[in-house]
Amino acid sequence: MAPLVCFTLDFLSLLNKLIFANLGHRPIRTLLSVLAIAVEVTMILTLVGVSYGTLDESAQRARGVGADIVFRPPGSSALGLSTAPMSEKIPAILMNEPHVAFAMGTVVLPLGGGFDSVTGLDLDQFTKLNGGFHFLEGGPMVNDDELIVDEVYARQKKWHVGDTVDLINHQWRVAGIFEPGKLARIAVKMHALQTDTGNPGHLSQIYVKLDDPKRADAEVDALRAKYPGYQIFTMEYFTSLLSINNVGLLKNFIYVVIGISIIVGFITVFMAMYTAVLERTREIGILKAVGGSSGLILNILFRETFALALLGAALGIVLTYGTQWLMKHAVHASLVQETVYSWWPIATGIAVAGALLGAIVPGIKAVKQDVTEALSYE
Known part of the structure; x- marks a missing residue:
């Protein structure tokens, strides 16, 4: 052998x-x-x-918001929002719900055909939700024609504080550059974006923070019963949807x-x-x-x-x-x-x-x- x-x-x-x-x-x-x-x-x-x-990376920025629940319009998906946005009165109504510590709405406008988008928000509310952005250069928006951008996007586009940029047929001044990882690449004042998009008084999505994050699943069930048709997820489940299989x-x-x-x-x-x-x-x-x-x-x-x-x-x-x-x-x-x-x-x-x-x-x-x-x- x-x-x-x-x-x-x-x-x-x-x-x-x-x-x-x-x-x-x-x-x-x-x-x-x-x-x-x-x-x-x-x-x-x-x-x-x-x-x-x-x-x-999109899931990481979503988790960086610091919310426990995402509240989205009927007909929306993990990567897209409905063309029929929600009333901006809903966050105040949600804050009357048991165990809801804070609720904040945003407006999202996609740019072109890619993954880029502009987010309209209230910086004071955003700071209450998670401590706010950490600025590396400049500072927050003061005027309606100002925007802030994260450091990664600013480096790619070669934007600097004080530059004037053209977005959504509008001239914006770069007010600040912040550390990436929270919510958006580009942010402007919420009412300014609502006006520019012809959606005054409306929101694209709402972030909800609870007094006890462990109650997220139970609170989602309760909110779904009160608001049928709306897409309501725990943040953990929502970010899990951002995968190839979904x-x-x-x-x-x-x-x-x-x-x-x-x-x-x-x-x-x-x-x-x-x-x-x-x-x-x-x-x-x-x-x-x-x-x-x-x-x-x-x-x-x-x-x-x-x-x-x-x-x-x-x-x-x-x-x-x-x-x-x-x-x-x-x-x-x-x-x-x-x-x-x-x-x-x-x-x-x-x-x-x-x-x-x-x-x-x-x-x-x-x-x-x-x-x-x-x-x-x-």
Whole structure:
């Protein structure tokens, strides 16, 4: 048994050396194949990282408000607000509820088609809720045409205290830059935003602070019974909704990108392996002439493909740190990319699966080659 095991190990070692020699013999094609698979993996991991990172960052800012309950209009969702906002009288009504220590409303206006938005709030009320913003430069808004912005967004947009910026068809003066992590990237006076959006006396959402945070679940049930139709959540549950699994459109988009990536990997490996089979027609004929089985030939091709896929996946993982650096220095306020380690084996598996699929047809062509024709091939 021992000699058989040694022979098997020696044979596998020799086979692996042959495979890497074949890959090294055609460096340009090998490099392009690895690079194409790497782009496939990087594309998947970057999209997943941006999705996780942006949603997690939004959840972190929501938790930074310091509220225990979020009170939202009927028809709203985790990432969007209803077009029919709530009356600004509701916070005062909520403060008459048992165990409600404080309630504060805000107005939210999305900017463009991205994740950026402007939040209208009352700074005095916001300070009562959680202690307020910590200003790094400047200070709070005094006039209706002033705004404050967090340090991350200000750095991305190159805004400074005293600058005049154009938002929502309005000129605003940057009054202060605050420490990020609370509620919003950009904040203005609430009544100013209500006037600009044509919604005087209305709110987008309300934050509720309880006298005992442990009563959050019970208080949510009580409020839902009194205010049917409104979207009322504990802050813990609301932030848990900010995940890929709860955002159907984003989840479907990721699946589409994965499908495209598999096609890219399939085409890349198919072309590389098909060309390799044509170039090695005589080599395959020699293997068959000396007794090499169809299984051996397929083994060699699939091992080469597997090696290409693993090398490409490894390079793709490394490249995601490059896209992460790019996100951090180019659009770090709008998009945040995380390193999602749990997706490394998933992306690698997708790359390997696509590559092996691409090697099937060239492999079948290789094993069907006639020995006589293959040996006479020039």
